[in-house]
Amino acid sequence: MARAGCIPHLITWLQNPNAEVQVKAARAMLAVASNNVTTQALIGKLGGIPPLIALVRNALLEAQEHACCCLWHLATDENRSIIYIEGASKLTLHYLEGASQPSYLNLHYITSRAHVGRLSLA
Numbered sequence: 001m002a003r004a005g006c007i008p009h010l011i012t013w014l015q016n017p018n019a020e021v022q023v024k025a026a027r028a029m030l031a032v033a034s035n036n037v038t039t040q041a042l043i044g045k046l047g048g049i050p051p052l053i054a055l056v057r058n059a060l061l062e063a064q065e066h067a068c069c070c071l072w073h074l075a076t077d078e079n080r081s082i083i084y085i086e087g088a089s090k091l092t093l094h095y096l097e098g099a100s101q102p103s104y105l106n107l108h109y110i111t112s113r114a115h116v117g118r119l120s121l122a
Contacts, residue, residue, distance in 0.1 A: 014051035026066035
């Protein structure tokens with residue numbers, strides 16, 4: 001799917017004001033990012049991380065959970081500095097309200113992994 005050029009479209013749909021579109025886009029982005037290092041790097045290079053972080057901050061719970069799980073997959077060596085710079089570590093406290101335990105744990109892992117990566121880049 002990534003080779004077919006779907007990533008830029010998914011990034012655009014993540015930013016759609018319609019909550020249902022956001023949920024579907026986050027679910028689709030999670031599907032293409034799961035366990036695929038090439039796609040994970042492409043999502044980071046094409047600017048897909050900031051819209052996912054924005055969903056964790058402001059979207060419906062279902063979109064937040066898909067975005068959070070997607071960020072977990074994206075927290076690779078190539079992307080963790082982007083995740084850190086974009087402020088995912090600040091989301092931990094914000095996300096406590098209304099988040100399910102597994103998603104909160106995913107976010108905690110993402111921020112920890114991003115922070116460790118940032119320290120090693122300094």
